Amino acid sequence: MKSGKDFLSDQEVRWCPGCGDYSVLKQFTEVLAQMDADPANTVVVSGIGCASRLPYYVNAYGMHSLHGRAPAVATGIKLANPSLDVWIITGDGDALSIGGNHLIHALRRNVGVPILLFNNEIYGLTKGQYSPTSRAGAISKSTPLGSIDHPVNPQTLALGAGATFLARSMDRHPAHLREMMTRAKAHGGSALLEIYQNCNVFHDGAFEAFTDKKTQSDHAIFLEHGQPITFGVDHDKALWLDGQTVRIVSTMERPLSECWIHDETDAMKGFALARMTGEVRPFGVLYREDRPIFEAQVHAAHAQTRSLEEVLALGRTWTVE
Amino acid sequence: MKSGKDFLSDQEVRWCPGCGDYSVLKQFTEVLAQMDADPANTVVVSGIGCASRLPYYVNAYGMHSLHGRAPAVATGIKLANPSLDVWIITGDGDALSIGGNHLIHALRRNVGVPILLFNNEIYGLTKGQYSPTSRAGAISKSTPLGSIDHPVNPQTLALGAGATFLARSMDRHPAHLREMMTRAKAHGGSALLEIYQNCNVFHDGAFEAFTDKKTQSDHAIFLEHGQPITFGVDHDKALWLDGQTVRIVSTMERPLSECWIHDETDAMKGFALARMTGEVRPFGVLYREDRPIFEAQVHAAHAQTRSLEEVLALGRTWTVE
Amino acid sequence: MTKIQSHLVVLIAGDSGDGIQLLGSQLIRAAAQSGQDVRTLSDFPAEIRAPQGTVSGVSGFQFQMASEAIFDPGDAADVMVAFNVAGWMKHQGKLKAGGLLLASTDGFDARSKAIAGLPADAEPLADAHSRFQVLEVDFKKLTGEALKDSPLSGKEKSRAKNMTILGLLTWLYSQSAPAMEADLKRQFAGDLGEANILAFRAGYHLGETAEWTAFRREVPQRKAQPGTYKTISGSHAIALGLAAVARQLGRSVLYAGYPITPASDILHELARLRPDGVLPFQAEDEIASVTAALGASFAGSLGATASSGPGISLKGEGLGLAVMMELPLIVINVQRGGPSTGLPTKMEQSDLFQAMYGRHGEAPMPIMAIKRTGEAMFDMVLAAKMAVESMTPVMVLSDAYIANSAEPFRLPDLAGLPQITPPHADVQRLPYARDEHGVRPWITPGTPEGMHRLGGLETEANTGHVSYDAANHQQMIRERAKKVQAVTRFYGPLSVEVGAPTGDLLVVGWGSTYGALRTAVEALRDAGHAVTHVHLKHLFPLHPDLFSFMEGFSQIVVAELNEGQLIHVLRSQTTRELVFLGQTSGQPFGALEVQQRLAQHLSDA
Amino acid sequence: MTKIQSHLVVLIAGDSGDGIQLLGSQLIRAAAQSGQDVRTLSDFPAEIRAPQGTVSGVSGFQFQMASEAIFDPGDAADVMVAFNVAGWMKHQGKLKAGGLLLASTDGFDARSKAIAGLPADAEPLADAHSRFQVLEVDFKKLTGEALKDSPLSGKEKSRAKNMTILGLLTWLYSQSAPAMEADLKRQFAGDLGEANILAFRAGYHLGETAEWTAFRREVPQRKAQPGTYKTISGSHAIALGLAAVARQLGRSVLYAGYPITPASDILHELARLRPDGVLPFQAEDEIASVTAALGASFAGSLGATASSGPGISLKGEGLGLAVMMELPLIVINVQRGGPSTGLPTKMEQSDLFQAMYGRHGEAPMPIMAIKRTGEAMFDMVLAAKMAVESMTPVMVLSDAYIANSAEPFRLPDLAGLPQITPPHADVQRLPYARDEHGVRPWITPGTPEGMHRLGGLETEANTGHVSYDAANHQQMIRERAKKVQAVTRFYGPLSVEVGAPTGDLLVVGWGSTYGALRTAVEALRDAGHAVTHVHLKHLFPLHPDLFSFMEGFSQIVVAELNEGQLIHVLRSQTTRELVFLGQTSGQPFGALEVQQRLAQHLSDA
Ligand SMILES: Cc1ncc(C[n+]2csc(CCOP(=O)(O)OP(=O)(O)O)c2C)c(N)n1
Ligand SMILES: Cc1ncc(C[n+]2csc(CCOP(=O)(O)OP(=O)(O)O)c2C)c(N)n1
Numbered sequence A, B: 001m002k003s004g005k006d007f008l009s010d011q012e013v014r015w016c017p018g019c020g021d022y023s024v025l026k027q028f029t030e031v032l033a034q035m036d037a038d039p040a041n042t043v044v045v046s047g048i049g050c051a052s053r054l055p056y057y058v059n060a061y062g063m064h065s066l067h068g069r070a071p072a073v074a075t076g077i078k079l080a081n082p083s084l085d086v087w088i089i090t091g092d093g094d095a096l097s098i099g100g101n102h103l104i105h106a107l108r109r110n111v112g113v114p115i116l117l118f119n120n121e122i123y124g125l126t127k128g129q130y131s132p133t134s135r136a137g138a139i140s141k142s143t144p145l146g147s148i149d150h151p152v153n154p155q156t157l158a159l160g161a162g163a164t165f166l167a168r169s170m171d172r173h174p175a176h177l178r179e180m181m182t183r184a185k186a187h188g189g190s191a192l193l194e195i196y197q198n199c200n201v202f203h204d205g206a207f208e209a210f211t212d213k214k215t216q217s218d219h220a221i222f223l224e225h226g227q228p229i230t231f232g233v234d235h236d237k238a239l240w241l242d243g244q245t246v247r248i249v250s251t252m253e254r255p256l257s258e259c260w261i262h263d264e265t266d267a268m269k270g271f272a273l274a275r276m277t278g279e280v281r282p283f284g285v286l287y288r289e290d291r292p293i294f295e296a297q298v299h300a301a302h303a304q305t306r307s308l309e310e311v312l313a314l315g316r317t318w319t320v321e
Numbered sequence C, D: 001m002t003k004i005q006s007h008l009v010v011l012i013a014g015d016s017g018d019g020i021q022l023l024g025s026q027l028i029r030a031a032a033q034s035g036q037d038v039r040t041l042s043d044f045p046a047e048i049r050a051p052q053g054t055v056s057g058v059s060g061f062q063f064q065m066a067s068e069a070i071f072d073p074g075d076a077a078d079v080m081v082a083f084n085v086a087g088w089m090k091h092q093g094k095l096k097a098g099g100l101l102l103a104s105t106d107g108f109d110a111r112s113k114a115i116a117g118l119p120a121d122a123e124p125l126a127d128a129h130s131r132f133q134v135l136e137v138d139f140k141k142l143t144g145e146a147l148k149d150s151p152l153s154g155k156e157k158s159r160a161k162n163m164t165i166l167g168l169l170t171w172l173y174s175q176s177a178p179a180m181e182a183d184l185k186r187q188f189a190g191d192l193g194e195a196n197i198l199a200f201r202a203g204y205h206l207g208e209t210a211e212w213t214a215f216r217r218e219v220p221q222r223k224a225q226p227g228t229y230k231t232i233s234g235s236h237a238i239a240l241g242l243a244a245v246a247r248q249l250g251r252s253v254l255y256a257g258y259p260i261t262p263a264s265d266i267l268h269e270l271a272r273l274r275p276d277g278v279l280p281f282q283a284e285d286e287i288a289s290v291t292a293a294l295g296a297s298f299a300g301s302l303g304a305t306a307s308s309g310p311g312i313s314l315k316g317e318g319l320g321l322a323v324m325m326e327l328p329l330i331v332i333n334v335q336r337g338g339p340s341t342g343l344p345t346k347m348e349q350s351d352l353f354q355a356m357y358g359r360h361g362e363a364p365m366p367i368m369a370i371k372r373t374g375e376a377m378f379d380m381v382l383a384a385k386m387a388v389e390s391m392t393p394v395m396v397l398s399d400a401y402i403a404n405s406a407e408p409f410r411l412p413d414l415a416g417l418p419q420i421t422p423p424h425a426d427v428q429r430l431p432y433a434r435d436e437h438g439v440r441p442w443i444t445p446g447t448p449e450g451m452h453r454l455g456g457l458e459t460e461a462n463t464g465h466v467s468y469d470a471a472n473h474q475q476m477i478r479e480r481a482k483k484v485q486a487v488t489r490f491y492g493p494l495s496v497e498v499g500a501p502t503g504d505l506l507v508v509g510w511g512s513t514y515g516a517l518r519t520a521v522e523a524l525r526d527a528g529h530a531v532t533h534v535h536l537k538h539l540f541p542l543h544p545d546l547f548s549f550m551e552g553f554s555q556i557v558v559a560e561l562n563e564g565q566l567i568h569v570l571r572s573q574t575t576r577e578l579v580f581l582g583q584t585s586g587q588p589f590g591a592l593e594v595q596q597r598l599a600q601h602l603s604d605a
């Protein structure tokens, strides 16, 4: 059996000490090992940003491409060779600011590639400007008095774009993160996995409520398909869909069977979960659907081709003896 | 009182005879007249495409900018001078293919500009390639055997991006179109108005079921806030939200009061409406919410500035006598 | 009785809805098929369907047919066919004095004049009689009569007017009516097909009935090279070229495009032809198309992309990445009138600067130009060979003229196509270890033990790791430049089109001006001048013999359709005096005008 | 006792977490304040926080202080302060033979050597003793002792090591301790403030206690021009410039940026300073930022945007639109090492080609280069004046060196700033009617009766309507070019930095190489050579006197940090022989090396 270490390249890892990226890299290589991935058949594609340095550290084929363009690069790779196991690594700025367009088009096409979006709500590599996911009021180098922009919600954006798989996890919950990576890959099509990742230099503690063991149970809901959506110490709280309104209820007062049973395949419910951007947020697979994979469809549709001789002979020809 | 004609420029209109764009132009100039708009204070900004030629024909300030970039241009105009009445004119390719990123960012920022998206499900100006809104299987110059891409749904995309106003109308229902234009402008923030527009040269009849008087009542639902959502000849059909599932019911069998009462301010219901991409589709305002307008916020936050003298004196200075 | 003429230039003008391009292509195919050489020039309105009958809605189709090899669609027209008054107004300046105007009078009525913006009392045809020979025919009526029994609708019937005119032109220019009918039958079936034949015959017989024999011309057949022919456009030729690349490389080509006039047709042709090994992909924009193509090249296909000015501007960052990663890539720029959106349907050669220098940092890449439709297929194979065998992006410059003009094309013997051999992919060698030509290996994902990472950050020599080292940066910049310089090993001899290696005047051109320049130079040579024409296929690096070749001439003229781009590049490398001959009007050179301007230089000297 | 020295070069090196940039800026501000001239050079690691103690994590700060006006941060260092062994390893080559190494021994222990990749038995300090003077101090311990009663955490205490070293350097280089303490007190409050003062004093007293008077140096004060000063970076200077533009124009400036190293600081500075009339906007990408800026210019503000290579590549299409629409716009390229992502934190001048030619079609725009931080503010005003008064986008080239280097700046008398006067906005005149300089009116939305439409399609002369006309296209291309050529009316005299109008050697440079070239030329002149230095502020159009000025010299050297871009441009316009002096290593020129290379040319001649 391979171990995670087998998937580390010989390059020195150069994130800031304490950065959440280390954990994501670790879980990623372990997942590759668990899957018994073939390094020679694995391609890790990224844009530009701290997160996007990850391919350098993975013992596989890799491309550190251009800021925002990884989904387009990956689409090209998949079209050229659908049998490769391609992963996209991206950051909140990379995927959602400059790269928003490529992201939504890859998602709606359902290109067969898991997308690991490291959301740290900041531009790390350029040293701390606010990003599209930064909450309104965020203080950063470019917004010393607080940002004004209403943030992008990556989950609703992806759902609205027609994504077939939405999930969320966090750097500080290795087991959950590994599970989500595994599921994203297993999905087959475009799978957006948003990872809450701590940038301890420019935006430390952004997700502490969700990631810190002390507060996690009251803020983070870990979704399981077919199970009631509960959280809290001792799972004393649950979600309840009151018509179209999400309510938090006490499991003391309402039987679990009456609560919201998570159904990963329900888009409306997925939307309700995706919209939860407050103090309590869901982790796990928010939504998924099966839809044919882009590159497979393209190749199937393009099966009937003509030899160059046939192509040349097409159209009206005449012969001079 | 001004009339629509007062808002026509002296330029010859050069769309194909029979193009749906003519009607949109007409309703637009009439709406400007009805609003008693000031041509000198009105700016019409477009990208590139047949639709995007519209500014040339309007007696106002206009900019026919770059393919896909109208939302960014308009943001700059609004930041420079928030008191201008700026409109964006765009097509399905312009807004959703090359320009997708600028669109979603303008929407989430809530820049104060109505966006008239002429959706003809085709690239008109470049002579007939499939567009992001073309239905799967669309035959076009670039997809002679039918397209493969899963189309973009402009309504769910915008909602997912955080838009504050979503509406849909059509070229062939002048009164409704004028009403929607008026409401989009009245909204104040970014208002996406999708207009089903017939390209009779490259994609004739794409929306016939919704626009033709003979079939319209069975396919097009005209939404009204606070009213039950009904359609059909004699309004014999209605929508019913069965939990999170949209069902079509007969008003014979179910009292109107039990049916879905349209609430423009409910995002979940808006999502349900936005997802209706089948034979029956809603027209009108699908969703709206109030949120501060970007340029106003920016200017408010930037109210406290320093004179150049003060700026120069900032930091540690010393004096040489 | 029929007058023999070695060259004949015909210009057909009318509304863009009149079916002029179809009529034109029928005629030239017939001409080519019967042994004349032909060259064409199409002129489209910028609007999809500009208002019918207006001057801005005029579509034009010019062709030259000749009994010898020709290179351009001709200058002034011997014959002009005017479907309507707008067409006549727009193009009348192009008809030779004393030439023949064939006017469809139904398009010259009061209503037509009004739409074309003429005063009601204007008499364009009466005026024409004083300067030209004029034949007036109410083709609409004639067609209507010919089709009076046809079940077609009135609108459909009047659309067949182009067939009536085709018939008359077939008769006038001595083409074979049975061959033409057979060809029409292959294309149109049912009622429409029958109507077309009827209309065609009506036109054909008109000539005889009206006894217009004096206007009849015959262009003798030349002895064309034996082989199978078809007429092709430049876009078709490029598509064939990409198909040939896949075949010669033995790997697939991913063609990633985003529609833009006049580059879109390459995508359409590939989608329609479906050649083995070429996958067409319409991306969401130009940035996506170049980066997807690059991804494909990483994955072991050859990525190709095409666009025109605005789209090429957007691809600049992606091209820089290709330079840095040293991956093969084909980028085709089908130039149009610039700057900005400019003149999308017009031709220009004003993107050469951008091709050379339009990327940040030191980012050289080979640049080629297609000079004519007939060579485009082979140029693509050469471009791909350079790209793959040197691991570099290659820019190929085409333009609206090449994209749209048609010429007879002899189907090539595929055995003669060069092989394209990817560089070694030995995983024992480091990903940036260079061979004797400075080329790194192309190790593609899926290759066991070949794992490595590429990126846009500066690359360490040999290993390919990221390196911030100063000396390494300088070294890699020089190595990349040297590798690009070394593509001259793929060049043939300097393309001396016509003329001796020494003389009074050397004309240097590039790209689609080939035909006009060659025609002009040949005319001057026929008049006894010592003129030579060199037409550059390679714009970067320049052909190693170019500057020494220049030494054989007293004067050197650089001719191009811009404000002086190639000449600027040449001047930076030679102290020879170079004379500029250019224009930036969105229009091709006229051979005659070039000839006159060159003659001026010869007499000035 | 203290030795007097007219120039002193100090290089401080250590881990990027060591607070070196802070220490350096304290020192140079003190020096500048006490009357010395200073120039600096910072060197950052590419990583945000590279692993502590590694060579790749080294941060460097070099400065020169002098008793006369200087132009560069100096070549070899007289003194090097090594916080750790990695810093020493990376920079030891820069210390003069016999120079002083001040080593913080706590950073040279076994662990530090291991992290820096040295074998355990390496003795870097022992080796240093043979070639340099070495002072070894355990600053960590010293700081610890000084702060033993401080309530700060151990980690916080050891971070104060830079203050201890600051104290020693203050003593060694004869700066005023009370002034420094006062300055520190202004910056740091509470426990931290107190600890910093204690650490500072410990360092200051160490010199005296250890009787290191032999190492003490004093750089005499020069008589600086009277006025109020502060030290500023290039990014700060550009921000001041944009503020001045808003003031002089009397309209607002929309600065639309997207973060990218090394351009981001302009956005940060504007956001922090909040000058009247300048609105900073962080857009979603570079395309949005240039098009938003253009929208603002249409609306009557002046749009400005900045980026570095990759972002400038993306802006090309937008710049072409600005050219076509003839709207004013400022585009700043803070150049870094290319191509592609390249070397983001290093400097280079390799984007000149792109600035000149990086757009499709004929799309000329004026190009300026900032030569030093102290001029950047005024350059911005000039750029804006050219942009607004000629209705054209203007490209301003800066680079990583200018962005990050600091120098003392005398606050200018604002009354001396030139006025910026928008062109007439008379709605009676057509939107593309040109004045005597070829400039069209700037009629902005909101102006009654001024309604008109702009776009990227070719524009009809005068009216501004869309035009597909060939003659109009040619005319407009020429008119736009002529208008850009006419910006030479804003130029001052050719910038002859030093030297006579005739001589043996003319050195032509541009941009941030100014300091090194000027220093080298002055040294050669001091040695009796007839050398002149011209430093171009205007790269396009070139200064009208440049080529005639060249005639006064037997040799001409063009010096730049690329593979030969300006020289290529010059060669295309002159047949004079030009000699290239360049490098593309991501590093600035060293004045000494330039001097030697120039001396070589002088002796070769
Ligand atoms: C075209 C271009 N624009 C801008 C940049 C500068 N840049 C590099 S990374 C980055 C954003 C990084 O933020 P994010 O994607 O959130 O990644 P993180 O560093 O936070 O992991 C930016 C703006 C670039 N490299 N290229
Ligand atoms: C950068 C760039 N890429 C491509 C084009 C070519 N182009 C012009 S319009 C258009 C699409 C038009 O489609 P749509 O936006 O749906 O507008 P419509 O013509 O259908 O109204 C394209 C691809 C361009 N002008 N610029």
Ligand code: SF4
Pocket (backbone or CB within 6 Å): A014, A015, A016, A018, A019, A020, A021, A050, A051, A120, A124, A125, A198, A199, A200, A201, A202, D048, D049
């Ligand atoms: S800057 Fe932030 S995201 Fe980047 S490596 Fe450092 S801690 Fe991680």
Ligand code: SF4
Pocket (backbone or CB within 6 Å): B014, B015, B016, B018, B019, B020, B021, B050, B051, B120, B124, B125, B198, B199, B200, B201, B202, C048, C049
């Ligand atoms: S091509 Fe289609 S959208 Fe464009 S003008 Fe013609 S009918 Fe209208």
Ligand SMILES: [Mg+2]
Pocket (backbone or CB within 6 Å): A049, A091, A092, A093, A118, A119, A120, A121, A122, A123, A124, A131
């Ligand atoms: Mg981030």
Ligand SMILES: [Mg+2]
Pocket (backbone or CB within 6 Å): B049, B091, B092, B093, B118, B119, B120, B121, B122, B123, B124, B131
């Ligand atoms: Mg469309």
